[in-house]
Amino acid sequence: TTTTNATGHQGLHWSSRWAFIMAATGSAVGLGNIWKFPYITGENGGGAFVLVYLACIAIVGLPILIAEVLLGRKGGKSPIASMRDLIREHNAKAGWVSIGTLGTVAAFLILSFYSVIGGWAVNYVGYTFSGDFVGQSSDAVGGIFGSMLADPSTLLFWHSIFMACVLFIVARGVKSGLEKAVTYLMPALFILMVIMVGYAMTTDGFTQGVNFLFNPDFSKLSSEGVLKALGHAFFTLSLGTGVMMAYGSYLDQDVSIAKTSITVGLMDTLVALVAGMAIFPIVFANGMEPSAGPGLIFVSLPMAFGSMSMGTLIGTLFFILLVFAALTSAISLLEPSVEWLEERSGFNRLTATLAAGGAVWFLGIATVLSLNVWSDVHPLGMFAVFEGKTIFDLLDYITANIMLPLAGLLAALYVGWVMKKEDVADELNMSQGALSLFWNVTRYVTPLAVIIVMYKSIMG
Ligand code: PHE
Numbered sequence: 001t002t003t004t005n006a007t008g009h010q011g012l013h014w015s016s017r018w019a020f021i022m023a024a025t026g027s028a029v030g031l032g033n034i035w036k037f038p039y040i041t042g043e044n045g046g047g048a049f050v051l052v053y054l055a056c057i058a059i060v061g062l063p064i065l066i067a068e069v070l071l072g073r074k075g076g077k078s079p080i081a082s083m084r085d086l087i088r089e090h091n092a093k094a095g096w097v098s099i100g101t102l103g104t105v106a107a108f109l110i111l112s113f114y115s116v117i118g119g120w121a122v123n124y125v126g127y128t129f130s131g132d133f134v135g136q137s138s139d140a141v142g143g144i145f146g147s148m149l150a151d152p153s154t155l156l157f158w159h160s161i162f163m164a165c166v167l168f169i170v171a172r173g174v175k176s177g178l179e180k181a182v183t184y185l186m187p188a189l190f191i192l193m194v195i196m197v198g199y200a201m202t203t204d205g206f207t208q209g210v211n212f213l214f215n216p217d218f219s220k221l222s223s224e225g226v227l228k229a230l231g232h233a234f235f236t237l238s239l240g241t242g243v244m245m246a247y248g249s250y251l252d253q254d255v256s257i258a259k260t261s262i263t264v265g266l267m268d269t270l271v272a273l274v275a276g277m278a279i280f281p282i283v284f285a286n287g288m289e290p291s292a293g294p295g296l297i298f299v300s301l302p303m304a305f306g307s308m309s310m311g312t313l314i315g316t317l318f319f320i321l322l323v324f325a326a327l328t329s330a331i332s333l334l335e336p337s338v339e340w341l342e343e344r345s346g347f348n349r350l351t352a353t354l355a356a357g358g359a360v361w362f363l364g365i366a367t368v369l370s371l372n373v374w375s376d377v378h379p380l381g382m383f384a385v386f387e388g389k390t391i392f393d394l395l396d397y398i399t400a401n402i403m404l405p406l407a408g409l410l411a412a413l414y415v416g417w418v419m420k421k422e423d424v425a426d427e428l429n430m431s432q433g434a435l436s437l438f439w440n441v442t443r444y445v446t447p448l449a450v451i452i453v454m455y456k457s458i459m460g
């Protein structure tokens with residue numbers, strides 16, 4: 001039988017349901033929730049963006065999460081190998097394997113910049129611990145962030161440290177240990193963020209911050225903003241990368257895929273919303289701009305840590321936990337490439353990890369340089385959609401807003417149109433009503449939503 005009581009199972013048998021929830025939540029909850037969600041919400045005008053994002057989670061994210069976990073459990077192997085087997089079983093076209101390959105490439109590209117941001121978080125553990133932000137003005141705190149960005153060797157150093165941690169965890173196979181640690185680290189991170197919301201309530205920006213997040217003004221939302229909300233629903237739930245398929249392959253047959261997926265989706269959404277409620281009041285209380293971009297949490301939160309009581313302790317703990325949340329996502333991002341290399345080249349685990357990780361690290365240098373010496377380099381600037389985008393911007397934009405939605409769309413289409421309804425019913429094991437809801441949504445609503453949003457915003 002299954003249980004969600006972590007402490008009751010400590011050191012004993014870990015149910016497959018619980019292990020899945022830990023690994024999947026570890027992958028889902030990360031920089032996407034605490035760094036990216038607040039800053040893209042700020043850049044896209046607030047409430048209307050949040051509302052569309054929540055709709056995307058419900059209409060697109062959850063059905064695709066269920067579809068990917070289902071494909072993973074049915075295949076029982078790595079995403080690419082699973083798709084090959086399923087294609088044979090269903091007599092489907094070989095092209096469907098792109099659900100696995102597209103995802104593997106996307107995860108590789110994402111990790112290259114994810115690690116650079118993870119490096120910022122590691123660096124900020126030191127800044128907060130040494131009390132660098134205590135009593136500082138917002139200009140001074142912004143200045144600390146700015147000088148970090150301006151210095152390629154600092155960024156490269158912390159990117160390297162972060163990647164070294166990822167490689168150590170993946171190569172040594174201490175992944176399961178880290179996933180168990182998530183049982184304590186995630187709730188701790190959550191509690192710290194709730195404390196931050198408590199602090200935010202004491203500032204005079206609270207009403208304005210909550211209004212910004214939850215009061216929709218649709219005139220501020222462009223069709224590109226809608227695409228970004230959709231892309232972020234994929235990014236935040238780790239969809240379209242094969243990660244959830246890989247984790248689904250460990251799930252026992254008697255576990256409810258729908259219930260566990262919904263649990264993961266709810267936890268991820270809750271963390272993002274709480275992060276927003278902690279950050280925006282502080283932004284407004286200090287006269288900062290919500291549209292400040294990728295630096296938003298690295299300026300607003302330190303401001304709060306610098307002025308609240310016990311801020312040095314709370315801030316240091318916060319960034320340590322943020323690093324752990326980023327690491328559990330990062331190891332999941334490396335996994336598909338490592339598995340692919342093992343299968344393809346016959347490398348052993350260690351060699352495959354070092355090769356894939358080394359390549360990710362090297363590509364990360366492009367993101368490091370995009371933030372300073374290459375900040376005026378816009379490689380695809382001749383296309384209107386990519387105008388003004390640095391290499392870092394492009395990696396982020398193309399993965400989240402194009403590759404992940406495409407791979408996820410294919411997963412939904414495969415489950416809805418290639419698999420038979422009886423097969424899907426066998427896997428999902430839910431009531432008739434719930435099943436036909438899932439079936440119709442996955443066949444029609446989800447694919448149409450993805451296609452319309454992508455078409456409208458990319459084709460103009
Ligand atoms: N979901 C992670 C986050 O929100 C990022 C991620 C994307 C992880 C894709 C794995 C795959 O931080």
Ligand code: NA
Binds near residue numbers: 027237
């Ligand atoms: Na997330």
